Amino acid sequence: MRLGFAVKVLGAGGLPSQDMRRWQSGPHLRVSLEYLRAILAYLEDSDIRMYRMTSSLAPYATHPDLPQFHGQVAGCAAELADLGDAVRASGVRLSSHPGQYIVLNSEDARVRAGAARDLEVQAELFDAMGLGPEAVVVLHVGGAAGGKAAAMDRFCAGFEALTEAARRRLVVENDDRTFALCDVLELSRRIARPVVWDILHHHCNDPERIGDREALGLALDTWPAGVKPKIHYSTPKTAVEERRKKVGRRVERSLVLPQLRAHADMLDPIAFEHFLRETAAGLEFDVMLEAKAKDLALLRLREQLVARDVLAAHNATIASTSTCAPRGRPATAIPTRAGGSSPRSSA
Numbered sequence: 001m002r003l004g005f006a007v008k009v010l011g012a013g014g015l016p017s018q019d020m021r022r023w024q025s026g027p028h029l030r031v032s033l034e035y036l037r038a039i040l041a042y043l044e045d046s047d048i049r050m051y052r053m054t055s056s057l058a059p060y061a062t063h064p065d066l067p068q069f070h071g072q073v074a075g076c077a078a079e080l081a082d083l084g085d086a087v088r089a090s091g092v093r094l095s096s097h098p099g100q101y102i103v104l105n106s107e108d109a110r111v112r113a114g115a116a117r118d119l120e121v122q123a124e125l126f127d128a129m130g131l132g133p134e135a136v137v138v139l140h141v142g143g144a145a146g147g148k149a150a151a152m153d154r155f156c157a158g159f160e161a162l163t164e165a166a167r168r169r170l171v172v173e174n175d176d177r178t179f180a181l182c183d184v185l186e187l188s189r190r191i192a193r194p195v196v197w198d199i200l201h202h203h204c205n206d207p208e209r210i211g212d213r214e215a216l217g218l219a220l221d222t223w224p225a226g227v228k229p230k231i232h233y234s235t236p237k238t239a240v241e242e243r244r245k246k247v248g249r250r251v252e253r254s255l256v257l258p259q260l261r262a263h264a265d266m267l268d269p270i271a272f273e274h275f276l277r278e279t280a281a282g283l284e285f286d287v288m289l290e291a292k293a294k295d296l297a298l299l300r301l302r303e304q305l306v307a308r309d310v311l312a313a314h315n316a317t318i319a320s321t322s323t324c325a326p327r328g329r330p331a332t333a334i335p336t337r338a339g340g341s342s343p344r345s346s347a
Helices: 029-046 077-090 109-128 148-161 181-191 199-204 212-220 269-279 294-307 310-320
Strands: 003-006 050-052 093-095 137-140 170-173 195-198 230-233 241-247 250-256 286-289
Touching: 003 294, 029 050, 029 077, 029 294, 050 286, 077 109, 109 137, 109 148, 148 181, 170 181, 181 195, 181 212, 195 199, 195 212, 199 212, 199 230, 212 269, 269 294, 269 310, 286 294
Parallel strands: 003 050, 003 286, 050 093, 137 170, 170 195, 195 230, 230 286
Antiparallel strands: 241 250
């Protein structure tokens, strides 16, 4: 089981994930690739084997009014191939997750066209790096204008309009408001692409009341044999924030209570221990951790799991329940590495 984090690196003093310059300054994928290479070195030093790269790696590559940026991926073919060699050698699993404005099922044809362009570039990047089918592009279904049925029909139409290269990279994720696990499972059957199960979204939006163990198994079974599934895991935010507003000469203070769907800065190690011991027992998949503290949250969680002997216990559970692996996939233990006085998880 690999543990990963998303985009922003807070350790090592902070590392940039993409060329953030505005278009007038001539940003380029070539610069972003150098940043990604530095991140790979940090992952190697930290023994982290899973990373969600930014979906904006190639700046302005899909902007309809800036055609001078459209050929970046082809122009960096050699650099991408070389970087792909490094990714495979390191054993790091890469993925991407386009943001909320990439809506493949929008009622607006221009939004759908923009989403398609973005998904094509994501697939083009992974293909240029020569990465296998584990390098996926995670997408939410989108909006539900006109009702769920119509929205899912639009998604399927948008999916069919993609090139084969983009379709075989795309996976769908349940969300916390509209499209629950039962919906994306139906969509998965229609487009023959896997489901990434998000456990926090499931807890926020589960009209069918599907238990975690069953939900996890249903999602894992959508993945083809030979391709390790992945899920998203996060801890809900519980911290209360103070909001300040200046009114005349006074500063008014009020407390803002967190929403259940908001991600916490860190991961709850006790909840994750329960997840490993109960929900995930005997099953094989990778886990993308979604926490505001990014890599620091992953490293802290890993330390806590080792201190509580959770990794050794999980390894023993997997070894004794290997027949629980879905669709005949053999279950494997979380790798550990000897180092100092205690083993360290290969995350």
